[in-house]
Amino acid sequence: MVDLKIDLNGLELKNPVMTASGTFGYGEEFMDFFDISRLGGVMVKGTTLEHREGNAYPRMAETPQGMLNAVGLQNKGVHYFAEHIYPRIKDYGTHMFVNVSGSKIEDYIKTAEVVNDLEHIPGIELNISCPNVKEGGMAFGTSCPSAVAVVEAVRKVYKKHLMVKLSPNVTNIAEIGAAVEGAGADSISLINTLLGMAIDAKTRKPILSTITGGLSGPAVKPIALRMVWQVAQAVKVPIVGMGGIMNTTDAIEFMLAGASAIQVGTANFIDPCVTDKIVVGLEQYCQENGFSKVSDLIGAMEV
């Protein structure tokens, strides 16, 4: 009887649980495990204008309660996506969002234009925060002017829900949140990965081919929660929180800090059914704690 629906600035999610880009493929890898139409939304992998091979192997290092990745936006490009993947995934019964990445503003615009024409894609997540590519990526997300420039440019061509994903590798994330809101974002998601590094003391070499990579998983949760809370106080648009969510309790914490919805990333690798369990868990929590709507949790932390 709990109402799990979330209003994401006009876009309705059946519940607040989404998957994070780059950690859920196109959803297909998870279909053996559970019915993905039960999710509030799926964020497909980082999609760029052109085909990208990504970075060289090794791309992964395990860290204390976390992992570093340096995938580097491997994907076949947005045209391939529109032609070959979109037809397959459009009827999955949940919102399939596209995570749009690029190295130049021009690329972001063109990619967004292509996705804009895909009827069943309700929105994009503008990734201005990828730490794993040489040009662009995170650079856009680490200063207000560049963040505003790319968001404004995409806003002009993209007519549906425009979510903007922030980088945590900044001094003042609230400022950048406010700037992208001003530039036309419909919602703000955070956090992308924190720039980190791992060294093998035996070989005395970096573990990743790219030396540095993006840190995700429970290790970053305290930072992510803090940033969600800071941004929630600085903007009016809804926030989609993520960073280290492993279970229902974590998801609730993000909502209490101010997130309207949450994304689960790394946890999918360890328990491919985790998102389904969180949907169930949120309903239970609301029931047990007398919340008739899950949306009552948003920003409900008592300071």
Add this chain to the structure above:
Amino acid sequence: MVDLKIDLNGLELKNPVMTASGTFGYGEEFMDFFDISRLGGVMVKGTTLEHREGNAYPRMAETPQGMLNAVGLQNKGVHYFAEHIYPRIKDYGTHMFVNVSGSKIEDYIKTAEVVNDLEHIPGIELNISCPNVKEGGMAFGTSCPSAVAVVEAVRKVYKKHLMVKLSPNVTNIAEIGAAVEGAGADSISLINTLLGMAIDAKTRKPILSTITGGLSGPAVKPIALRMVWQVAQAVKVPIVGMGGIMNTTDAIEFMLAGASAIQVGTANFIDPCVTDKIVVGLEQYCQENGFSKVSDLIGAMEV
């Protein structure tokens, strides 16, 4: 037979292993456990001009492979330190450094002046990165001009080794490292804690009295390593690396990334003898890997 000595820009450490400020008291708490004169150095707690009561309880939250603290520089002030604590600790047989904190440049200067007169204190660590105080603290460490201002001011009055401790809560730490080097730092230590937050989903309240606190422990190690590596490439002065060091292997990783010495913080709480073990472990590693001097490890990562 391994030479463990480190030249910290003219100041000799008997080995690279130091303790981190705020995690080792004045060393006395650890004397039952091991002979602290075996350490390369001890960084005493954050010392301010005036007596400070610190923040209200609760000040601590456990997080995945880490902890948040919000102690807020509780200490009796530098005059009390000089009068009552210094005489006790000055002959501990290792370098006793003082971590100097403040809310105003004026305070930093006055505190440094007092410490400058303490013959057996070989250096200070200028804490421009404490996230747990309302005024000053981290604010100084998150922009180049303010970091430069405080370092230059203290440099004028402080004649011995001036270590400057950087905040990780910034967009570009290399830039700030270079700036404080230019302002006269003899060495640079990093990282202080990352600003984080914890919420109790049961009570729907923040766990810390201050809502946010500083994250330390293994969770932050990948970020700390990356920052040490970035700063090492941007400056010529020696670097003292820290953030999540729990054992010898971690210490080696920091040295390979470019640190001349390391500090151990949170790990002291779990194994009060950990620093002693790292001293032994470093010697062993050098022996087993054919390094006659531990200083050969500094920046020895092969890219």
Add this chain to the structure above:
Amino acid sequence: MKKYIDDFKVIKNERLNYEYVILTLQHPGQMPEMMPGQFVEVRVDNGPNTFLRRPISIHDVDMEANTMKLLVQEIGDGTRLMGQLKEGDNCNLVYPLGNSFSLPEKKRVLLVGGGCGIAPLLYMGRHLVANGIEPQFLLGARTQEGLIAMDAFSELGQLYTTTEDGSHGTKGFVIHHPVMRTQSPEIDQIYTCGPEAMMKVVAKYAKNHGIKCEVSLENHMACGFGACLCCVADTLDGHKCTCTDGPVFDSTYLKW
């Protein structure tokens, strides 16, 4: 008192009920002296979600057998992992930590406990007996289920109980027990440990009756031995560390 760090051997894990166990730990050699009210910091191995040590009171000590007992209430990951320790497992302790209960000036004392807060009271009871003082215990719980280790206490002195549902002893909270009314004129000192709400009520009662009262706090700790300053209590002299200046405080010294 000198602090140690040692691997103890678990020689017994006695399960009292679904949430309480008593661990008996044996020192590898000659166990140093420990005082009632002191605690140990247990390293929790194999816990992906436990990073710091866990503070646990010394429940009982047997200097001849070189053993100590810990009474553990399983409330989270760390205590649950302790509850799963098996005979023969290692258990690494930093100990003994904190100050201790003082001996009373006169002979009539009451020890008031609730929940896992009864843990230090047993060892204190034994200490009192050894010093010629007859302890009286007043232990409270929600239900009969929560009243544990009764036998050990009643061996040492008179035992009174309360339960919120009346399933054992007097119905209500410890403060409602007749001993509080009838005996108060004769009580010289109260020792209390348990939920903060309970201790506050007891402390207030003691103050009103001019009875000296020592409370044992269970503030959250990162280190347990004075290195982190995380565990502070608000006292008349400002912030004091629960782990070194406490865990036992005179209740009137606390800003409650």
Add this chain to the structure above:
Amino acid sequence: MKKYIDDFKVIKNERLNYEYVILTLQHPGQMPEMMPGQFVEVRVDNGPNTFLRRPISIHDVDMEANTMKLLVQEIGDGTRLMGQLKEGDNCNLVYPLGNSFSLPEKKRVLLVGGGCGIAPLLYMGRHLVANGIEPQFLLGARTQEGLIAMDAFSELGQLYTTTEDGSHGTKGFVIHHPVMRTQSPEIDQIYTCGPEAMMKVVAKYAKNHGIKCEVSLENHMACGFGACLCCVADTLDGHKCTCTDGPVFDSTYLKW
């Protein structure tokens, strides 16, 4: 093939030597079919230093007993914790993952393994036998100690060994074994799994002799089922996931 996530029961932990164990895991119900070359992702519980699952090859399968075997080499925290699993423990698996070895077109095959890379070759050997093909195994190790599970292999076919120190079989690396010279004209297909250096030499040898060669890679993985793109191998078609397009690749398809 449909993937599952299930709690298996450890019914046996057989220690082969100081660094190898064979775990026998039982499915709670009817175990689904699995192919040789496929692997499982083991959730490592109780590991403060292990966050991700660990990929382990399917060493053997018994469809009637609903059991599978894993051969685990203890090289780090995760595999060491697996080595400590006891009868009755749960072991959560995501399985079966990856592609599998192909059946050869002709009948003469050689399976070349080293280290824990011998793991998938046993099940493949069984599969070959079931398909009327007589496998020959060539297993290499540094010393005799590293040659394990020999009996199981020799039950299925001819077994050759090499050790670097000559303590068992031919002295040297697998590539130096006479079978490589004498039999190469007759070998139609090689299957190899083990250290990358070994596989590369074997693959080169196969190429030079015009023999089809399948290699099984052990790239580091975060998910094991195609979701993260961390495990890529460099192939003629660019980056391919070792966990879904592999772990078995035709050696000529790899950019080695």
